Amino acid sequence: MHAADAGLDATLEPALREAVQGSAELFALLRAPWPEGGVERDTFGAGEQHAHDLLLARGRALGLETSVDFAGNLWLTSPGHDRGAPAWVTGSHLDSVPQGGNYDGAAGVVAGLAVLQALHACGQRPRRDIVLAAFRAEEASSWYRGDFQSHVGSRAALGMLDPQELQRARHLRDGRSLYDGMVSAGARPQEIRLGHRSIDPSRCHGFLELHIEQGPVLVERGLPVGVVTGIRGSARAREATIHGVDAHSGAVPHEYRHDAVLAGAEFCHRMDQAWTRVRAEGGDLVFTVGRLFTDAQRHSITKVPGRLDFSIDLRSQNAATLERMVTLARHLAGEIATARRVRIDLGAFNTSHPAVMDPKLVDSLDAGCAQLKIPAMRLPSGAGHDAADFAAAGVPTAMIFVRNDHGSHNPHEAMNLDDFAHATRLLAWQLLQ
Numbered sequence: 001m002h003a004a005d006a007g008l009d010a011t012l013e014p015a016l017r018e019a020v021q022g023s024a025e026l027f028a029l030l031r032a033p034w035p036e037g038g039v040e041r042d043t044f045g046a047g048e049q050h051a052h053d054l055l056l057a058r059g060r061a062l063g064l065e066t067s068v069d070f071a072g073n074l075w076l077t078s079p080g081h082d083r084g085a086p087a088w089v090t091g092s093h094l095d096s097v098p099q100g101g102n103y104d105g106a107a108g109v110v111a112g113l114a115v116l117q118a119l120h121a122c123g124q125r126p127r128r129d130i131v132l133a134a135f136r137a138e139e140a141s142s143w144y145r146g147d148f149q150s151h152v153g154s155r156a157a158l159g160m161l162d163p164q165e166l167q168r169a170r171h172l173r174d175g176r177s178l179y180d181g182m183v184s185a186g187a188r189p190q191e192i193r194l195g196h197r198s199i200d201p202s203r204c205h206g207f208l209e210l211h212i213e214q215g216p217v218l219v220e221r222g223l224p225v226g227v228v229t230g231i232r233g234s235a236r237a238r239e240a241t242i243h244g245v246d247a248h249s250g251a252v253p254h255e256y257r258h259d260a261v262l263a264g265a266e267f268c269h270r271m272d273q274a275w276t277r278v279r280a281e282g283g284d285l286v287f288t289v290g291r292l293f294t295d296a297q298r299h300s301i302t303k304v305p306g307r308l309d310f311s312i313d314l315r316s317q318n319a320a321t322l323e324r325m326v327t328l329a330r331h332l333a334g335e336i337a338t339a340r341r342v343r344i345d346l347g348a349f350n351t352s353h354p355a356v357m358d359p360k361l362v363d364s365l366d367a368g369c370a371q372l373k374i375p376a377m378r379l380p381s382g383a384g385h386d387a388a389d390f391a392a393a394g395v396p397t398a399m400i401f402v403r404n405d406h407g408s409h410n411p412h413e414a415m416n417l418d419d420f421a422h423a424t425r426l427l428a429w430q431l432l433q
Contacts, residue, residue, distance in 0.1 A: 007371035007429055009124070016118035016428055020421045023110050029054055030094075030110075031102045038099030038411035041106075043143040043152075044072065044136065044181040051094035051106065055134050058113060062120050064132075069198035071156035072136040072187035078116045080128040086205040087129035088431050089395075090115075093138030093153065093386060100139075101413025107402060108210040109134045111424040115431060128205060130431050133157070135386050136187070137178075144169040144178050145238060147348050152178070154386035158393045159197030166192065206361060206397065207390035210427050212415050213401040214383045214408035224419040225376040225426060226401035227365045231388045232284070232381065233354035235322045237312040237329070237346045242267075244342040246298070246306035260308040261294065263340040268292075270332050271312075274325065283321055286382060288313040312346070317354045317380060355388035361398035361430075368429045374422045383408075400426055 008016070030051055031039055041047035052074050059066045059076035067075045080087070092108025112132040119126065136153035148165035155161040166189055169178035182189040213219075218226050244258035268289050275287040291311040299305045314325050326349050333344040362378070369376040381399060391397040402423040405414040 007368065008425060009122075011122045012118055012124060012428070015121040016114065016425060017421070019114040019117040019121065020417070020424050022117070023114050023420065023424075024417055026054070026058070026110055026113070027102060027106070030106055039096050039102050040098060041094060041096040041100070042098075043095045043140045044178070044185040044187070045143070048095040048136065049185060052134060052136075055094070055109060055113065059132075062117055064116060069157060070188040070191040070196060071153050071161075071198070072182065072185055073153045073157050073198065074134040075198070076113070076116065076132040076134075078119055078126060078130045078132075080126045080130065082128055085128040086203050087131050088126075088205050088208070089131045089133055089199070089390070090208045090210070090427065090431060091131075091133030091135065091386075092209050092211055093135045095137060095139045095143075097139050097142040097409045099411060100409055101411055103212045103404065103413045103415045104214070104408050105138060105211070107212050107415060107420060111210045111420065111427055114424050115428045118428065126432060131199075138386055140169065140178065141236075141238070144171055144181075146170050147238075147350065148178065149350050149352060150384065151386055151389050154389040156192055157198045158201060158389055159195060160389060160393065161192055163189070163193045201390070201393040201395045204390070204395045206358070207387060207395045208361075208398055208400065208427060208430060209385055209387040210400045210402065210423055211385060212404035212408060212413065213379075214404070216407070217379050218377075218401060218403035219405050221377060223375050223377050224403045224416075224422045225369065225374050226379045226403075227362055227369070227376055228357055228381050228399035228401055229362060229378050230317050230357055230380045231355040231385055231391075231399075232286070232315040232317050232383075233319060233322055233352050233388075234384060235312075235314040235326050235349045235351045237349050240310050240312060240344075240346045242308040242310075242342050242344050244304070244306045244308075244340075247304040249302045249304055252304060257304055258306065258341045259304050260342055261305045263336050263342045263344065264292065264308040264310060266336050266340070267332055267344070270336075271325075271329060274328055278321060278325075284317045284380075285321055285325065286315045287325070312349075315382060319354055322351065352384060352388065353392065355391040355397070357387075357391065357398045358396040361396055364433065365398055365400065365426060365430060368426050372422075372425055372429060374426055398430075
C-alpha cells in the first residue's frame with residue numbers, strides 16, 4: 001500500500017497499514033491453541049470462545065463500546081458524529097469447521113477491527129456509528145446434526161431464528177442440544193423464544209462482510225479482491241438413508257437383492273446427470289454428496305449392504321432451480337426404491353434462499369477498487385454467509401472476497417496479508433462513505 005494512493009485520507013492510510021500489519025499477530029493468536037493441523041473453533045465450544053475472548057479484549061483496549069447479546073454474538077462499536085443515524089455494520093463469524101482453516105470467517109472480523117483501530121489511532125470519528133459484529137455458530141451444521149439451519153448467531157440477532165431449531169439440533173460428538181450448548185457458553189437462548197433481536201434492520205445503513213474466497217476463481221485470475229454479486233441458496237438433506245436387506249454376497253442372486261449401496265450409487269449418478277443438464281441449459285447449480293457410508297461394524301466384504309446413510313447439498317442462485325431439483329430428488333428416490341426393492345428416506349430438506357447483493361453497494365465497491373487502484377472482479381459466492389441473512393432482512397448488503405489459495409474448510413487456507421490489506425482498505429473506504 002502507498003499513502004499517496006487516492007481514495008483514503010492521508011492520515012488514515014498509514015494508520016490502516018499499521019493496523020493491518022498488526023493483524024498478523026492477531027491471526028497467530030487465533031490459531032495458537034492449534035499450532036499444528038487444523039483449527040477447531042467449535043460452535044459454542046472452547047475454541048469459538050477463545051476467539052470471542054480475544055476480540056472482546058482487543059475491543060476494550062481500543063475503548064470501543066462492547067456488548068455480548070443473548071445469542072453470544074459480540075458487538076464492538078465505534079461511535080459516529082451522528083449517533084441517531086443508521087449504522088454501518090460489518091463483520092463475520094469466528095467459529096470454524098472441524099479441522100478447518102484460520103481465515104474462514106475470522107478474516108472479516110479481524111479486518112473490521114483493523115479499520116476501527118486505524119480510526120482510533122488517527123483520532124478520526126466516522127459520520128455514523130460503525131458496528132463490528134462477531135457472530136456465533138455460522139458453521140453450526142458442521143458440529144450439530146438434525147433439522148435446523150446454520151447461521152444461528154446472525155439469524156438470532158435479526159429475530160429470524162425459529163427457537164425449535166435449537167432443540168432439534170444435536171451435537172455430533174455428545175448428543176447435547178444446541179440450546180444446551182448455548183447455555184453452557186453463557187448465552188441466553190430462552191430470549192429467542194420471546195422474539196428478541198439485538199439489531200434492528202431499519203437501523204442499519206448497510207452490512208458489509210469481508211471473507212476469504214472459498215473457491216479458486218481469484219487465484220486463477222490472479223486478482224487479490226472480488227466484489228460479490230450474490231450468494232447461492234441451498235437445499236440440504238442432512239440425514240438421508242436407504243434401507244435394504246443384509247444378505248450373503250455369494251448366495252443371493254441379483255434379482256433377489258435389496259442392495260442399499262447400489263441403490264445409492266444409482267441415485268447419485270442420476271442426480272449428477274440432472275446437474276449436467278442444468279449446466280448445459282445455462283443454469284446455476286452445484287450438487288454434492290458430502291456423507292456416504294455404511295456401518296463398518298455391521299457390514300463386511302461378504303455381505304450385501306442393507307443400509308446406506310448419506311447427505312445431499314444442492315446450491316443455486318435460482319430458487320426455482322433448487323425447488324425443481326428437490327422435486328426431482330424425491331421422484332428419483334421413489335423410482336429407484338421400487339426398481340431396486342429398497343426404501344429411500346431423504347428426510348427433510350433444510351433450505352436457504354439465494355441472496356442478491358445490493359446493486360448500489362456493488363457499484364460503489366467497484367468504484368472504490370478503481371479509486372484505490374485495487375485489481376478486482378465481480379463474482380458470485382457459492383458458499384453461504386451471514387451476509388445472506390442481512391440481505392433477507394432487507395438490509396442493503398455487500399461482500400468483499402479476498403484471494404485465498406488451497407480452498408477453504410481445510411487446514412491449508414492460504415490468505416496473503418497483502419491481499420488482506422487491499423480488501424481491508426476497500427472495506428475502510430466503503431465504511432467511510
